[in-house]
């Protein structure tokens with residue numbers, strides 16, 4: 417046996433191999449005024465919506481480490497810094513994928529809802545209950561430990577026309593409760609906000625509603641889906657300039673949670689508008705719908721088993737992003753601003769609950785704020801939509817809300833709260849639990865709430 421020779425070769429190999437890669441740190445994103453920041457640098461979302469399998473199949477794409485790592489190569493090639501995932505199973509382990517995303521400089525915008533654990537727009541009061549909150553709080557637990565968790569969506573397209581605007585108080589209550597949970601648990605102040613459907617009749621009302629009233633009930637950001645700019649139009653040929661004007665006083669970060677009209681051949685002209693000084697004082701980027709082809713002709717790539725084929729849209733988006741760096745400087749963001757005025761009732765805005773009231777925090781859910789949510793139900797639980805009472809009890813909008821305690825995510829500023837200084841062990845075993853999503857709009861912004 418040539419043991420000696422082999423040992424020598426091994427030794428040489430060891431000496432020559434690089435030191436283990438040091439985990440690149442990724443700076444948690446914080447909110448300042450109407451903008452996101454990573455440290456002292458303005459952060460613009462440059463991303464795609466990522467839910468291979470589509471919305472009907474409740475499958476967690478970031479629990480599949482191999483597929484995740486395969487797709488990260490594409491995300492890097494496209495020049496992305498964010499993916500949005502609509503459904504996760506929080507009983508799954510996400511360390512490997514989240515870690516690999518962080519190494520690639522990519523953040524996660526996460527929907528906490530799932531088909532079974534979500535508000536039902538047809539029965540909002542009954543579906544807003546402690547069983548539901550336990551699931552979404554457990555989802556927060558599963559992702560709060562990652563520095564590259566960018567933000568949580570409290571809901572997606574719950575309101576999808578004028579009539580369903582009556583659900584808005586429930587969406588706002590859920591947003592309030594998620595912020596309370598993060599504060600009461602002393603977690604990093606991960607931003608919480610809503611992703612609105614592309615509903616022109618009440619877009620501004622919804623945005624203002626989520627940003628009006630006491631701080632405890634205001635969102636940390638607002639996002640909406642916008643398919644109105646279709647190629648080959650350029651900025652001036654769309655109403656996006658008017659939208660910038662309409663949102664010019666909006667005081668929290670605003671971005672597009674879905675964009676990328678596919679009526680005509682896509683060139684992604686929107687990219688040059690979004691990351692330009694026409695929009696940067698008001699918008700903080702956007703997410704292209706969507707990474708994988710799911711039957712609606714929105715896919716940048718087609719996935720077949722383990723193989724991924726890029727489509728024409730992929731090359732078009734890559735080219736548009738490469739040609740469009742972020743605006744320089746701080747983009748003229750507003751360092752501070754006031755809460756919005758709550759919208760007035762109209763044929764497009766049917767909120768009958770008064771502005772200073774919201775659905776009361778569900779009975780029995782206090783224990784989660786005090787003791788944590790515990791293990792979530794995963795994707796296979798019994799569901800929560802019929803677990804509550806059909807009668808709404810109202811309370812002062814901020815009644816019982818926990819407004820302090822979260823640790824700042826900014827390394828520059830002092831943190832406070834129970835988690836001060838605690839950097840979640842690099843992706844250590846985050847508690848599991850799950851959440852899922854609701855989702856996904858597809859073409860035309862229809863949404864399903866299961």
Ligand SMILES: *[C@@H]1O[C@H](CO)[C@@H](O)[C@H](O)[C@H]1NC(C)=O
Nearest residue numbers: 578579580582763766767768
């Ligand atoms: C407005 O909402 C109330 C209750 O939330 C409902 O009873 C009423 O029918 C709604 N009106 C319209 C026009 O949708």
Ligand SMILES: *[C@@H]1O[C@H](CO)[C@@H](O)[C@H](O)[C@H]1NC(C)=O
Nearest residue numbers: 616619620655656658659662
């Ligand atoms: C801008 O706001 C005005 C007044 O509320 C509204 O009539 C108009 O439709 C809005 N335009 C866009 C593009 O949102």
